Amino acid sequence: MTVENVTAHGLVTARARLSDAIAVKQAMLDDGVLEQAVAIAHVVVAALRAGNKIMFFGNGGSSMDAGHLAAELTGRFAYDRPGLAAFSLSDSTAAVTAIGNDYSYAEVFARQVLGLGRPGDVAFGLSTSGSSANVVRGLQAARRAGMVTVALTGADGRQCLAVADHCIRVPSSNTARVQEACLHVGHTICELVEAGMFPRSP
Numbered sequence: 001m002t003v004e005n006v007t008a009h010g011l012v013t014a015r016a017r018l019s020d021a022i023a024v025k026q027a028m029l030d031d032g033v034l035e036q037a038v039a040i041a042h043v044v045v046a047a048l049r050a051g052n053k054i055m056f057f058g059n060g061g062s063s064m065d066a067g068h069l070a071a072e073l074t075g076r077f078a079y080d081r082p083g084l085a086a087f088s089l090s091d092s093t094a095a096v097t098a099i100g101n102d103y104s105y106a107e108v109f110a111r112q113v114l115g116l117g118r119p120g121d122v123a124f125g126l127s128t129s130g131s132s133a134n135v136v137r138g139l140q141a142a143r144r145a146g147m148v149t150v151a152l153t154g155a156d157g158r159q160c161l162a163v164a165d166h167c168i169r170v171p172s173s174n175t176a177r178v179q180e181a182c183l184h185v186g187h188t189i190c191e192l193v194e195a196g197m198f199p200r201s202p
């Protein structure tokens, strides 16, 4: 195969991927995902106003999205305002490696949740498969601790759904598409939370 053929094939494939991503986002518009995101943003605003905090966790690409979304709240999303109480449990390399090494990888989020979480806090578990044991156990621990539990997953998010007060299942089972869609949902929630906490005059 020539370089030109590889490039042509790559372009065809890339177009198909982009079409798929658009179809997923269109299905989200039709599936009530935004209505769920608004409801979750209300929950987060209520928690922050009551002095509670927001924690995110996930594996792999979702671990980076967990840190990204926490930073949208502690830093800023669209405009300057005070920082909000949010952090990612995936960001602590020391905690994740110590708990994973000394207990088990399934406990890396649950143990942090139980140590850091207080009733009324909000825990966001991100899992494209919806079945990663450490994310499911993290949400279970949060629920036991009296926290509000939120899951962002792909279409087959049943295990997270069972332990989440709010579960947005984006309509795809492709890991990359689900990550992109969950990040979009996360951005939407952060934007709504920022506007809810610090309204700007029109």
Ligand SMILES: O=C(CO)[C@@H](O)[C@H](O)[C@H](O)[C@H](O)COP(=O)(O)O
Residues within 6 Å of the ligand: 059, 060, 061, 062, 126, 127, 128, 129, 130, 131, 132, 135, 175, 176, 179
């Ligand atoms: O980012 C990617 C591939 O797109 C991977 O690293 C992916 O995040 C990992 O396979 C994760 O372990 C998947 O876990 P989960 O999202 O199903 O909970």
